[in-house]
Amino acid sequence: MAIYNLVNQLVQIDTGKIQTYLYNKSQSPIQVYADIGEFQVPGQRYAGLSVGSNVASNPFGAPAIYMLVKYLSTGNPAPVNGPAPVYWTDATYTTVTGVESESALGLNGIAGYLQLNTTALPSLTATLLNGSLCFIQVAGLVINAIAPAATVAGDWIIGAAGNFTPARVAQGTAPGYSTFGKAQTAYANGLCNILLNCDII
Numbered sequence: 001m002a003i004y005n006l007v008n009q010l011v012q013i014d015t016g017k018i019q020t021y022l023y024n025k026s027q028s029p030i031q032v033y034a035d036i037g038e039f040q041v042p043g044q045r046y047a048g049l050s051v052g053s054n055v056a057s058n059p060f061g062a063p064a065i066y067m068l069v070k071y072l073s074t075g076n077p078a079p080v081n082g083p084a085p086v087y088w089t090d091a092t093y094t095t096v097t098g099v100e101s102e103s104a105l106g107l108n109g110i111a112g113y114l115q116l117n118t119t120a121l122p123s124l125t126a127t128l129l130n131g132s133l134c135f136i137q138v139a140g141l142v143i144n145a146i147a148p149a150a151t152v153a154g155d156w157i158i159g160a161a162g163n164f165t166p167a168r169v170a171q172g173t174a175p176g177y178s179t180f181g182k183a184q185t186a187y188a189n190g191l192c193n194i195l196l197n198c199d200i201i
Contacts, residue, residue, distance in 0.1 A: 019120035024132035064140030084164035112136035
């Protein structure tokens with residue numbers, strides 16, 4: 001299975017690489033998918049399967065929309081062990097940060113869930129991540145994403161102060177802020193599955 005740009009079908013990315021792909025010209029050598037970082041425009045969407053969603057009980061998987069962005073953070077926190085929330089930093093809506101206080105719109109500046117993480121790519125560091133082009137997921141089911149404690153299925157997932165940190169609002173209650181989406185599963189070991197609904201288009 002490959003995922004294709006929604007506009008430019010000449011570009012394809014191996015679905016299995018979506019959580020390990022980054023292009024940082026100053027930090028790493030040219031890679032197999034470096035052309036995406038060199039020739040594609042941040043902000044482009046790519047359609048494909050949600051990573052880990054095609055299981056025996058659901059062999060076709062769940063659809064997902066990814067977006068190519070630049071990760072740039074002044075605080076430059078350490079990456080975490082699962083897809084994590086990131087925020088828009090400027091009006092181009094192509095640059096993100098994992099630090100809520102760097103968000104251009106505060107808690108309402110949600111962008112999506114960064115796919116790069118230390119479980120999928122153990123060699124990932126803050127230095128390698130900062131300044132790189134990478135993918136965030138903006139719609140569809142994200143599996144084993146960073147989640148707040150006490151989350152149960154149906155809760156809203158919203159932004160929170162801190163680094164790569166979400167908060168929850170109980171289902172049936174107005175979330176008060178823009179949402180990343182809704183929890184599909186309950187919190188377990190710091191993670192849960194989330195149905196994202198945060199694409200800006």
